[in-house]
Amino acid sequence: MAIEIRNVEKTFGAFTALGGVSLDVRSGELLALLGPSGSGKTTLLRIIAGLDHADAGEVSFDGQDTRDRAARDRKVGFVFQHYALFRHMTVFDNVAFGLRVKKKAERPAEMDIRRRVDQLLTMVQLSHLASRYPSQLSGGQRQRVALARALAIEPKVLLLDEPFGALDAKVRKDLRKWLRHLHDDMHITSIFVTHDQEEALELADRVVVMNHGQIIQVGTPAEVYDHPADSFVFDFLGGVNRLNGVIEAGVARLDGKAVRVDGAVGADGPAVIYVRPHQVELGVAPADGVPDGKWSARVSSLHAAGPVARLELDLAGRALEAQLSRDRLSDLALEVGSWCTVDFRHARVFPAKS
Amino acid sequence: MTAAASTTATKPARRGWAFLAPTILPGFGTAFGFTLAYLCLIVLIPLGHMALRAADVGWDRFWAITLAPRVLHAFYVSFGCALAAALINAVFGLVVAWVLVRYRFPGRRIIDAMVDLPFALPTSVAGIALTAIYAPNGWIGALAKAAGFKIAFTPLGIVIALVFVGMPFIVRTVEPVLQDLDAEVEEAAASLGATRWQTFTKVLLPTILPALITGVALAFARGVGEYGSVIFIAGNIPAVSEIVPLLIVARLEQYDYAGATVIATAMMGVSFLMLLGINFLQRWTRSRHAR
Incomplete structure (x- = not known):
């Protein structure tokens, strides 16, 4: 009926x-x-x-x-x-x-x-x-x-x-x-x-x-x-990272670097970038500084029980949660205190609520 | 096989001595001894002594006194009125408890307190108050007189007095069960297609029935034993509105100690049988409605 x-x-x-x-x-x-x-x-x-x-x-x-x-x-x-x-x-x-x-x-x-x-x-x-x-x-x-x-x-x-x-x-x-x-x-x-x-x-x-x-x-x-x-x-639909950034001229930026986002960007001004932990892409930090367009973060804790590893990262003072497979984790050879690069596969940006 | 054998072997032993198992609070011996001594001093010895005194008069006189028309009628009035009052209270006490539990309205606390008044009042106060209203020259008594019947000085008056003293028993025993009863249960019944009447008779009433029977039993026992409020409103006309406790007092006043003792013993016997019957009824409803 x-x-x-x-x-x-x-x-x-x-x-x-x-x-x-x-x-x-x-x-x-x-x-x-x-x-x-x-x-x-x-x-x-x-x-x-x-x-x-x-x-x-x-x-x-x-x-x-x-x-x-x-x-x-x-x-x-x-x-x-x-x-x-x-x-x-x-x-x-x-x-x-x-x-x-x-x-x-x-x-x-x-x-x-x-x-x-x-x-x-x-x-x-x-x-x-x-x-x-x-x-x-x-x-x-x-x-x-x-x-x-x-x-x-x-x-x-x-x-x-x-x-x-x-x-x-x-x-x-x-x-x-x-x-x-x-x-x-x-x-x-x-x-x-x-x-x-x-x-x-x-x-x-x-x-x-x-x-x-x-x-x-x-x-x-x-x-x-x-x-x-x-x-x-x-x-509401599950674990999410909220990062304070800005929208400038139609581009979402986090610490000055542009973030690729899905969907509409919205009006200029302070904004919140939403990214799910499994959509955080980690990479090996290059010896000579950080490549353009990526961020660098430090591993502050690591839980590796079960098929998925959960990492807490420190991204320029912000807490960032990331999820990746155990295999990927061993490829990256990350441990607490080590540095890595951070990128976002999918992110959304919404204007910050005042 | 071995497991089954061992459980059957240990079970009876354990059950038989369960009351000797160590408990959190020690002192079973002392507490049990105190309970027995206390019960003996306060209940068993006085009642037993009374029964012995009654036996002194011999069987023939015992029955002659007990089965005298005036005494029989007093028994009839005492137990009949107490039962009628308890049953009336079962209905109206339930309504009062329902209103107190289910609705929030201004003055609820006052009504709640009023329910306990019959507990607290000396029953003679209740007797005087009720008589003033229900006597033929009182407010309601006058109305009844105009309608052609009397309330005070008849068994009807006794029933009213017993309704008054018995009501809190029903309200206070049913109230916690009603409180415990989720409104969701009624909604469930409604969503399954039950009418209001079906919801009441098939869902609510069976749930509160054990508590209701307990309340009725208490109110009935109280009604049988009631003296103070009844003697004012009853008028105490022999073979019309005379209750057993009053008859006992009357015998004592005539220095007929043997007669008073015999009637008292008979009263005790009947009350005991009734309580026994009510207990069986309670066990039966409880077992039917398992927990």
Whole structure:
């Protein structure tokens, strides 16, 4: 089911949670709402589910306005951050709940409910725990029960609020993969909220980056990562170096040397040059000074565990982080205290905020 | 195989002596001894002595005294009114607890404090206050009189007094459970298609039921034992609005110590059976709703 969101606004007292948000969710896609806390992403999700109401604007499902439809009539599966399982019910009864509260005319026979719940529990790999209570399950298992419960009503939309937020790193990774497979099998339009950029980029078909109640950018993970709309998106999508420079006559300069940048340069004045650690190019420092167009830096620390080495460099008093492969590191024979040349493969420049 | 054998071998031994295992706070012996001595002095010996005194009169007289119509009726009034009041409180106390937990409104702290008033007030104060209002010449009593019935000096008046003294028990036992209950759980039920009524009966009520039963049990026990507030509003008409504790006092005033002791012992027996029953009920709901 496609969802159209038009100019939705929501305030809580003096706080603007959503300031006129518009978004089209395509049928069958897995969409991530990504942003820091307080960016309005959860509020938007709750408005779609009918758990909160927009002050202005509209949300429509397949072209039908949802204003007068209460949460229980929307056929929306909602997975809560803290699972919100019914603790006095077994896993089985939790999953069966949505089927058992249906009106008598629509309610499946008890036999069919049983079959359907068994099916769902098999799908989330929990059939052996059907008679347990939620308090007897681990976090990852509870999350899967919550998911099975939401899927039991055959929702047209699946909404997940920070679905992996309360889980530890290993379980989170496994569940992420598993959710992706599940989505590929079922093709339910799904929206999940996260503040973890890695999760959003890895899992989603499209990513919506939000900040201060506004949508900043919408695009595929590659688009958003490679072509961030502004400095906020660049910053939020992962480790980044910020170097203070200037723009002079349309050229970004760092310590007087020109920096090759992607995209627009902007007006003259103080500027911030953004460069990701893996786009910092290091070279062997020549014996006779620094070649033109490059900078020189001194290695201040070095972490070489795992496939990628991380270096902290001192570039004329600025801290600069760089990432390179272990092979490259041994070619360069760098160690703490040694000098090297620095260049930037890709960088972006944005005017400095006053 | 060996592992299974060893666990079954060690388990019973461990469980049997678990209370002797070293704990963080030492002094099990002293604490346990103190508990026993304390319970004996305060509870067991006085009650046991009373039962022995009652046994002095012999079975036949014991039953004759207990089964006298006036005494039976007093039992009926005492337990019936206490039960009715506890059940009324179960509903309204739940509403009060709900309002206090779920809503933020001006004056909430004052209402919160008011709930505890029946705990703190001497019950005779409550009795006088309630009688003044509910007697036929009082505010509400006059309205009831106009409508053709009496509140004070009838079992209805007793129920009102017991509702008054029992309410805090329900509110204060249910409140923490409600506080603990996430609003998300209700939202989850709604998003799964449950109506408000279904959310209440299938999700909220089962969760708070164990606490509610505990509260009802406490309010009921308090109601059975209540004396001060009831004697004012009840009017104490034999075979109409006379409660067992009052009957005991009346016997004492007539220097009928044997009769008073017998009735007191019977009262103790019935109360004990009721508490036992409530305990079983609690265990049953707890096991059904596992944690």
